[in-house]
Amino acid sequence: MAILVQKFGGTSVADAARIRRAAERSINAVKAGYQVVVVASARGQQTDELVRDAMELNPNPPKREMDQLLSTGEQQTVSLFAMALEAMGYKAISFTGFQVGMLTDSVHTKARIKSIDAHRIHKQLKEGKIVIVAGFQGIDENENITTLGRGGSDTTAVAIAAVLKAEVCDIYTDVDGIYTTDPRIYKNAVKMKEVSYDEILELASLGAGVMHSRSIEFGKNYNVKIHVRSSMNDVEGTIITKEVEQMEGIAVSGATIQKDMAKISLVGVENKPGNAAKIFHQLAEAKVIINDIMQTEGSADKANLAFTIEASDLRAAREAVESIKNEVPYDSLFIREDIAEVSAVGVGMRSHYGIAEKMFSALAKEKVNIDSITTSEIRISCIIDKTQAEKALTAVCDAFELDKPEKKRGKK
């Protein structure tokens, strides 16, 4: 009997009516012949309220106690979900993280899953029950409650789908799938039918994030088919899956624009082994997350080193770079806060020629100046002027026909 995992986020279980509606989806899946496992988040604003309660007592609460506190939100949802199913005539049982043997490491507030006791879930499924598992939480080897951090319930769902070898892991959200680009900027964006783990990882980290990248990575590692879909209707959403041949027919699957960025350029850094390492070590110490790194040769023995970061990290990054100037001398420091990054992503890039040229031409035609360029195997990104962000994204989307369903796009 095939197993289906359904994950419902906080807004999908915010009140009794919504819990009932979510429970109906589980019942429909049972009627369709599935064994069903539900993973649920805390109801609506519950987590925020608990955080507020904690802050009132301790502005810097111990992380272990924070996990102990926050895990109650999901525990409440799953027991209420089970009650709803029982009231609707279906057998159900709820499990907390510890009851389902969700063993994690001991890094409170962002623990990583080590193993799950699938036996316990299988046993209940065989008894004909719908099993509801609290998302976001686990337990370490000393029975301390842990939580998985941002997007934790998605990770729980994908991890459970992996150990149960579920046919698919449905992620119910408030959007009806993943679009080729942000529809708020590019009105003609279309929903992607299928997208590969690698593509969505590139798109997510660039700001189109519907799911947290950790859960996608988990899905990739264990080959879990993930279905991102709306909790408001029954329309098919977007399937995130392993790369299949037909994906390679499409040069570019999606495009993103990322604003709120800053770029720091160090001009005339002595080109000595270990200098770059020292700079980025200092930035890591300052907890600055680096987006992209670009290095070019300036002269025979000097290089120009630049990197992009989130604008909110600018102050910390600047201090880190200035603090190391004695150790790693450079001629001058330039900062740009007025930039944006437009990116095109697609596994098809690997086997298609002329993608970069097409993107640069599209931008040139719209008179968008390119400050710098970075690429990965399946991504091309251009740093541009922030005021041209919308125009740039539209040009790229038009060029790669991201307003048409995959099948209808002209192929080079």
Next chain:
Amino acid sequence: MAILVQKFGGTSVADAARIRRAAERSINAVKAGYQVVVVASARGQQTDELVRDAMELNPNPPKREMDQLLSTGEQQTVSLFAMALEAMGYKAISFTGFQVGMLTDSVHTKARIKSIDAHRIHKQLKEGKIVIVAGFQGIDENENITTLGRGGSDTTAVAIAAVLKAEVCDIYTDVDGIYTTDPRIYKNAVKMKEVSYDEILELASLGAGVMHSRSIEFGKNYNVKIHVRSSMNDVEGTIITKEVEQMEGIAVSGATIQKDMAKISLVGVENKPGNAAKIFHQLAEAKVIINDIMQTEGSADKANLAFTIEASDLRAAREAVESIKNEVPYDSLFIREDIAEVSAVGVGMRSHYGIAEKMFSALAKEKVNIDSITTSEIRISCIIDKTQAEKALTAVCDAFELDKPEKKRGKK
């Protein structure tokens, strides 16, 4: 190093300010040289809110899921309590029922404790931490969360005090101790300094209940010294302890009045072995709780059987008794709903003469008619007319000098 257990009820931890005040008590105990274990209930109205949430989804929720839901209330309190202590500069750790190995049977919503893993608490105490344990909850051998029912947090506190061999178990409540009788009726009631487990069991079941009888029974079985005191001040409250010699000097320790009672009398029940058993079996099936039973011989082969119950159980009791009339015939059925029960309790009764006579005289002097009488080894109860309840209690209290501290009472 002596161990102190402190139990805080829902009103004592209802908000941040009260949690801080409770935490200060724990800190004061640490400063006084104790190793401190705190047992806490759910905050204020949290449990009621969760029950309401459940009822909205399922008017008859599965008990396992109800326990799963309600146990979150205490879990929230203990983590917040630990955060408060840390903010005040003291090391603390919170434990849920399962983390502290609070093993119970599997009777959801009214489980009984089987064992507690004292090792885990001792370890943390030795590390200099204040340990905060979630009251009311446990776990069965299959890792299902259970709850202990009414007064459950008191039971948790007393049980933990028992396994840790604590010097005393402080129960913080909204009253400053246990009084010789209800001060709302008898204004001159005085606080008892000490009272035995057996006396408080008789007084509690008769309606003076500050603590649930189950926790008192636990204290009696494991000889835990219980200190019932106010969470609003530092005044000594009432110590519940094993019977000591000096208690026997006092004939009557306390008196109670119980209203909202009903009495059912079966006149002319055939006096055949097994008849009484059949009647009370039927009443138990109907979940009627029997207060007192009185049987007298009516004629050679017939008896009069009467029992008192809570008024709210009257309808169920009446139906049960009438349904069995074919099997256990009786001549007639009388019901009194206009009764009250006045009781005098004291371990000293065992060694004092004339207590009953003194009580009956006091009632007679006030023209209170006695409908019927029941006694235990340490209690005398009279069923009287409800309209005379206050007068009767006052007469009994005056007769046994319950307006004076124990030491100042004249002894017979």
